[in-house]
Amino acid sequence: MRPMSAWRIMHQDPTVVEGRSLDPALVRRVGRFARPYRWQLVGFVAMIAAGAGLALVPPLLFRSIIDSAIPNKDTAQLAVLVGVVIGAALVTAGASLLERHWSSRIGEGLIYDLRCALFDHVQRMPMQFFTRSQTGAIVSRLNNDVIGAQRALTGTLGTVVSNVITLAFTIVAMVALDWRITIVAILLLPLFLIPSKRVGRRLQEMTRDSMQLNAEMNAQMTERFGVAGALLVKLFGDHDRETDEFATKVAAVRDIGIRSAVYQRWFMVMLVLVGAIGTAVVYYLGGMQVIEGNVSIGTLVALAALVTRIYDPLTSLTNARVDVMSAFVSFERVFEVLDSPSPIADTPAAITLTDPVGALRFEHVDFAYPGASEGTIRSLETGGPETDPEHGPPSVLHDIDLDIRPGTTVALVGPSGAGKSTIASLIPRLYDVVDGSVSLDGHDVRDLTQASLRRAIGVVSQDPHLFHATVGENLRYARPDATDADLRAACAAARVLDVVEGLPDGLDTMVGERGYRLSGGEKQRLAIARLLLKDPAVVVLDEATSSLDTENEAAVQAALADALEGRTAVIIAHRLSTVVDADLIVVLEHGRIVQRGTHSELLAQGGLYADLYRVLVGGGDPDSRLVLG
Ligand SMILES: Nc1ncnc2c1ncn2[C@@H]1O[C@H](COP(=O)(O)OP(=O)(O)OP(=O)(O)O)[C@@H](O)[C@H]1O
Ligand SMILES: [Mg+2]
Structure with a gap:
């Protein structure tokens, strides 16, 4: 037996x-x-x-x-x-x-x-x-x-x-x-x-x-x-x-x-x-x-x-x-x-984008986050939000029209939940639009191969993730063949080289969830260094809402100036200093563009931007944070 x-x-x-x-x-x-x-x-x-x-x-x-x-x-x-x-x-x-x-x-x-x-x-x-x-x-x-x-x-x-x-x-x-x-x-x-x-x-x-x-x-x-x-x-x-x-x-x-x-x-x-x-x-x-x-x-x-x-x-x-x-x-x-099929897949005729210039265009974009059962597996979910089967998932963006010329910087501002991060996520095609289109260099992003589209776009998110690996390995994730000298140059441009050199093992220090804990600002600058190594034509930056100390903030600001040089940039801005310098400021509310223009134009115009600016910042100090929402 x-x-x-x-x-x-x-x-x-x-x-x-x-x-x-x-x-x-x-x-x-x-x-x-x-x-x-x-x-x-x-x-x-x-x-x-x-x-x-x-x-x-x-x-x-x-x-x-x-x-x-x-x-x-x-x-x-x-x-x-x-x-x-x-x-x-x-x-x-x-x-x-x-x-x-x-x-x-x-x-x-x-x-x-x-x-x-x-x-x-x-x-x-x-x-x-x-x-x-x-x-x-x-x-x-x-x-x-x-x-x-x-x-x-x-x-x-x-x-x-x-x-x-x-x-x-x-x-x-x-x-x-x-x-x-x-x-x-x-x-x-x-x-x-x-x-x-x-x-x-x-x-x-x-x-x-x-x-x-x-x-x-x-x-x-x-x-x-x-x-x-x-x-x-x-x-x-x-x-x-x-x-x-x-x-x-x-x-x-x-x-x-x-x-x-x-x-x-x-x-x-x-x-x-x-x-x-x-x-x-x-x-x-x-x-x-x-x-x-x-x-x-x-x-x-x-x-x-x-x-x-x-x-x-x-x-x-x-x-x-x-x-x-x-x-x-x-x-x-x-x-x-x-x-389980993935709704976001390359079409058989997908084009490989070569030498991207970074011309971004949103045309009449409507968007709602996909409801249950679209691209998910029911048995792997527990207690997620149920969508109303009668009305479908709630609409998050309405009729977004935006033309971003190569090399310019656009700042997205608006109250919390207005849809800023959502717009950012449509550019690298993390989601597909419900109606309208997002295009890069004249190609609908759905017609490009995902690999070439994402090569063209660099994203620094609100809370950038570092893998449990060394600093060097994390940076090389963007460019596996980068030399140590390349890494150092990127770190220097991102104003994070002092920090990296001060780590116990320099570039070989383990970071991430269980490794050396970097501060929020250091992590963001490291993410910027990673972005610089990737050298994309388009930069999408979701600025951290959490406050950075002045020194960190100045360093991030300087790093950004370098990172944005010669690239198309979409910045979700929470700090006045970033917003003021943008070529175009887009004000969002409830998923709609309610105002657009430069800082001075918008201030002169009055409306949401001017209101928030005056009430929350008091108008004076240009270093103040534009806390919207
Ligand atoms: N994964 C998701 N699934 C369903 N709804 C979502 C998802 N992510 C965001 N939303 C909803 O979409 C709307 C817009 O969210 P979004 O993250 O774009 O706002 P935001 O403008 O970036 O806000 P914040 O300034 O607080 O970052 C919100 O109502 C939010 O609840
Ligand atoms: Mg957001």
């Missing part, structure tokens, strides 16, 4: 497969994924069959030893039979090694294929996929479901094949030895199956509960041990409450662990019991037959050895359907991701 099969029965979830049958299209698709491994699969199944067949050899040889070699005092025959038993054991060992060799090559190869395909696909999903899906759920698709799919092909397939073969061979051998005893032995099985179904169901419930409880425990750890979460706990300082909450969750995990351990043992104990009872019954019935002279002692011993080999496969096979179905569910979940 192998504990593995008992484990499998307990960990399958019948609720996901109940009342379903295998979809032939799904099976064909799995077949296509398995195709490169067909020869390994053949070898794998052949080795399983060989192992199952060879397992019959020892009991049958023991029969000959007892019935013929020993009574005849034939030492030569005894030696030969024992030699064959040893030989069979050696061949079985070899077959088992080969089987594992092939099954692991198939399994790991499949994991590799699926993971690479998923990673590639997920990267290409549109932004709304990432804003709406839970990162944990995506990662789990790439980890657990891929492993589940691999189990389907090697584990489940292997178990079913080996059980069918073992059962067929064993029953044939037993019937040949004595069919009546065989039937009685099989009739004993319901003794085990009926209670085991009950225990199995209870165990499934427990497994589900335990996964849920584990997930809750992990969620608390992940959130509290993240930098931001840890900081919040420290600042509010209630460690005891946190520990109590955690302890409650861990206690639930402990309790269910104890209960399911005992239940699992019940399962095993019953299987052992039925095996023991079966063997006893065989000895009783067989013993009677031996006494009556109908059956030889060797046959009895062989039957007793074989009978234990039918209960485990029979139990497994009664659950095989659920087993196979749950294995295929993993495949289905993997394919669900692979099949």
